[in-house]
Amino acid sequence: MEEIIVSGRSIPHVDPILDIWGLPISLYLFLGGLAAGITIFAAVVTILKKDEQYSTAAKIAPIITPIALAVGLLFLLVDLHHILYAWQLFTTIRLDSPMSWGAWTLLIITPLSIIWVAMHMKSIMPMLNMGGCCLGVLGFFIVEKNDGSQVNWEWRYPFLINFEKFVIAQKQVFAWIMLVLGLVVGVYTGILLSAFNARPLWNTAILGPLFLTSGLSTGAAAIMWLSSDHHEVKLFSKIDLFLILIELFLIVHMIMGFRAGSEIQIYAATFFLGGDFTVIFWVFFVGLGLLIPLVLESMELVGKKVPVAIVAFLILSGGLLFRIIMVDAGQVIRFLY
Amino acid sequence: MRYGMVIDTIKCVGCTDCVVACQTENNVPLGYARDWVVEAVVGTYPELHLEIRTERCNHCIDTPCVRTCPTGASHIIEGGIVKVTANECIGCGACIESCPYDARYVHPNGYVDKCTFCDHRVANGQDPACVSVCPTYCMHFGDLDDPNSEVSKLLATRNSKVLAPEAGTKPQIFYLI
Amino acid sequence: MKTTRRQFIKISGLGAGSLALATPTFNLLSGKQKPQDDIKSKRYPNYCEICFWNCAGWVYTNEEGKIWKIIGHDDDPNSNGRFCPRGTGGVGSYYDDDRLKTPLIRYTKEDGSQDYREATWDEALDLIATKVSEIKNKYGAESIALFNHGSAGKHFTHLFRAMGSSNIAAPANAQCKTPRENAFKLTFGHELHSPEPLDIQNADCMVLIGSHLGENMHNGQVQEMSMLIERGGTIITVDPRYSVVASKSKIWLPIKPSTDIALLLAWINVIINENRYDKEYIEKHAHGFNELKEYIQPFTPEWASLITTLDPTQIVLAAREMAAAAPAVIVHPGRHVTWYGDDTQRLRAVAILNALLGSWGRKGGFFFSSSASVGKHPAYKVPYPKPKWSWMDIRPGDFPLANTGITNVLVDGSHPDYTGENKIKAWFVVGSNLPVSIPNKQRTLEAMDNMEFIVVVDTMPMEITSYADVVLPEATYLERYDILRLAENRYPTVALRMPAAEPRWESKPGWWMAKQLGDRMGLNQYFAFESYEEVLEAELSKLGVTLEQMKEIGVLKLERPYDDAYMHEGDEIEFETPTGKIELLSTELAALGFDPFPKYTAHAEPPAGYYYLNYGRVPMHTFSRTSNNPNLSDLKKEHDVWINPIVANDWGIKNGQYIWLQNQAGVISDFPVKVRVTERIRWDSVFLPHGFGHNNPKLSRAHGKGVSDTQLISNVMHDPINGSTGMRLNFVTFLTEDPRKETEA
């Protein structure tokens, strides 16, 4: 028996178990992954010039992106302990620090994602109810237009009108940029944790692809949920099915990797194989968040009627749960003591 | 020049004087600590072994804490001392997550704090507070690059180990065993 | 006059060591340590009051003039510039907001219940002076007893002597070192005092019998022990618990509690029978060797093995290790030695062992310490009136060798069941937390209940303050002038204590309180000074230093007048014993009808389901006095009770669980204590660090944290030789449910 006693130390958020990062970080990672997933699908669909066919993916779902990114960023800020100094993030770029390039990427992608939405505004919301307050902030940018055309509004300033023309003309280039940035965000939220070698559970190369896959899967789920087009739902259901299979493969691979890893990683694996995180991981995340959707989507494929909302909901909550588990468990398992 | 510590676990009695000396010297708020003491007991009565050691930031050569810092608040100064500039730190916790030794904490004022090797004392030619107070004289501080320093000589003549070498950070605190 | 060796021993027998009158060797620039930043910080000399090692150091204040840190003084032989954790954390005693803030007076409310009210100093002092004078007139000054510990006690001792009472005692004797002082005096004619004159830094072997150095943080000894380890010296530890120092020992003997005398006798047996004793030394200096040799024959290692549960070959090996190092070997005399009621005899065995090894007066063994003497202020030269009786007359005939006030005898004289002549009627308690330091707490409480008046002088709202009629808040040692520290050590030193900050709230220095009371009670001539600086100035003048100079240097290092730290070859020595020799056979004990040689007696063993209640120190706390210190409680907020895994398993008790303890007499702990399941303790014992389990709710950090060992020490074995209180024959069992829940329901 080994008995270890640490004295002179019982520091808030560090002892007895680390919880420097909590729910806000999990939410931040989840929302980032979701935004990345949606952005990537929107970009790909656009690049493939299928944006009219799959308009939810290309035009409607991306409305979520800036919101998800902004709320995610808010959660990140909430988690900063020295928040008044947050601007220091943007006084330097540190390529070694995922936090740093993540922050910069978000700084760039968030406005671009708004532009992406604006670019599609006229086609997704041609008739805006201009009466009254519901217009809100938009009122600063648009004005009513009554020329009998199918769109009842116009940008308030000429430069906005010109800018819209410009981006629509450069839509393909824009889509490529969004694809790259979407991938960066996806990879970033994936490798943020695995950049921390000090946490044995995060110290695995599989975590990045796993998070990216999971992000794409949540993105696909969101599109399925929003889409009313049967073909589109079916396509993304198929894509999602495929992503879930990859995810399952990666999870098994990850756990096996731990079991074959260093002493501390073998120990880490026990948390999922009988230890504290077993039930929540296997039953709630893998079971409810992956396997049930997998079954439901397969049924859908063979023609059974399945409520899409339930599938999407399970996948989205599974994705969030996965991040919560990984953030928590990663901090519980330490190198020393 | 590379500062490091050589700590004799055979002499350390685990009194925590190093902890309280650091707290008073550096105004570490109560409830927080830059250093601490670990006791590890193995065996069955009466065949027992006890190792006692004082721990703190290892002022690693390979510093994940500096690497992951998004603002540059965590940085390395002369002699390899790893420090945090309070008013550049946003308190994101990345460095805390990246330290395998859990040597950092969030100061109640929001920024991240940790052992500084008492660079303010070292600059005056004094030993760090913890080293200079230790009643068993079990801690030694000095330049590991200088083969004639006390620390280098101890390392050359005694068996030593570092903590969690598998974490790959190349810690600069050595324990004589 | 030529000082001969013979005179030296006689002088030191009087208790003071060789007195240094020599010229001071100081130089105002001598301090190696300079303030770190001359502009920003200032430093004030002080000596530590967190324990009685009294290390000298510097108290630093920061830019704002607030107390910042405390650091050892390089010239101080007690600390060598390094404080122990408690001394370093001493700043917390100043910053503790739970401190006593104003004088308090007990009063009875309309509904009959009692409470304290805040009072002005004049009110409190007038009340005490009136009450004390009344009692003095009615029963005599002798009926007032003083319990004390630490430097503040000295000012009240002066007050008491001036009043005509010598009923003065400290738990630091009868609950601590009395048996040891007796045993060494009986054997070598010389008490050990504090710091003990152990030449650990030059020893090749040290034997620790229960002394848990490293947890017991007596600074100089811990430092020197480390030097011994560094030099590759041998440590032999006898302890039923795997103490920190046991882990650093070449030989650890996990002895069955209460059987140490058997082991010591076996060691003496081996050393004599294997001819490993210092023949020349014994022949020249010892009395009773042949009788000892004959007496010791039955006590073989095999005999001791059956009693102690130790391996006989280990016993022999240990004896050979000691002998190999002799005379640079120390069989440590211990300090808190009041264990089983036959402690003086156990310490006699320790002394005899040291004598056989020839370590007394030898390099690497016991050295002769030296201390400084200072002048006297006229107020301290006025003769004291002679008391008509003293504590020695409370239980006449009992405890013939008691040589310092025995707290528990004063308690006896205060108790309602006392039928003798010499009754105690009132108490002063200065810097001693009696309900936590004297065993059989119930008896102490009954005695206090019987008192007409109790005054408590303390810095903190400790248990003892709850029994006072008047509580006086003393300023901490960081805020006051105090007596000079004249430490006995390898070389003599004088250390100054001066304030580094103004006293917080209404607290005042002890000397001021004593003087105010003296003045009010017509004892003005004993307090004919305005400030304590005057007294210090007068005392220092004999050494040719001024107070101003002392403030600069802090510690005045003096030279030893003679080269007499060790015995010299060919010295003619007369020991202060009846035979003038080292008494292996104690003629004094024989004359008093006690065993002239130590005898092993079997002690009670724990009944089934009970365990020896073993206690000791944790390095970051001093007794009960620091448990509320903000800095030190930050290091250790609560203690835990150590239980062997086998025992825990039997009981189904888990690590970290809270349980209650109940002793053999049915006393149940007030609070629960956290369990530490550990291999470091025997299966027949539990270990409970002393000083926790405070029940005064005013201690915001310490209240209710753990269990008071004192509460569970209701069985006391009095040493017939001196009345000291054997405290280790109490047994506890475990209660896993809150025992008070049912009774309430």
Ligand SMILES: Nc1nc2c(c(=O)[nH]1)N[C@H]1C(S)=C(S)[C@@H](COP(=O)(O)OP(=O)(O)OC[C@H]3O[C@@H](n4cnc5c(=O)[nH]c(N)nc54)[C@H](O)[C@@H]3O)O[C@H]1N2
């Ligand atoms: N940190 C700290 N240091 C202190 C103090 C403090 O309060 N805190 N107080 C100081 C004072 S005044 C004193 S008197 C000393 C006391 O310090 P010591 O003299 O060292 O203390 P003890 O309480 O006698 O010894 C405790 C040890 O005795 C062991 N023991 C218990 N029963 C037996 C037994 O039957 N046989 C043997 N061989 N060992 C046994 C215990 O397991 C424990 O390790 O400490 C001094 N130093």
Ligand SMILES: Nc1nc2c(c(=O)[nH]1)N[C@H]1C(S)=C(S)[C@@H](COP(=O)(O)OP(=O)(O)OC[C@H]3O[C@@H](n4cnc5c(=O)[nH]c(N)nc54)[C@H](O)[C@@H]3O)O[C@H]1N2
């Ligand atoms: N159960 C049990 N009992 C023991 C022991 C044990 O190990 N276990 N150990 C025994 C030993 S070895 C000893 S030496 C005795 C010690 O016993 P005590 O002499 O009673 O020592 P403390 O418990 O330290 O009590 C000190 C009191 O002094 C107060 N005080 C602190 N500083 C000052 C000051 O500057 N001025 C004033 N006026 N008061 C101050 C504290 O607040 C506290 O109330 O206890 C003995 N009793």
Ligand code: SF4
């Ligand atoms: S001060 Fe020294 S002996 Fe005490 S715990 Fe620290 S390193 Fe160990």
Ligand code: SF4
């Ligand atoms: S111990 Fe931790 S904080 Fe210190 S240098 Fe190494 S990684 Fe950084």
Ligand code: SF4
């Ligand atoms: S908490 Fe501060 S020091 Fe640590 S990584 Fe973040 S900004 Fe850098």
Ligand code: SF4
């Ligand atoms: S080197 Fe200084 S800052 Fe670091 S632990 Fe020691 S005292 Fe504290």
Ligand code: SF4
């Ligand atoms: S041993 Fe520690 S507590 Fe005792 S006087 Fe010295 S520094 Fe103070």
Ligand SMILES: [Mo]
């Ligand atoms: Mo003591």
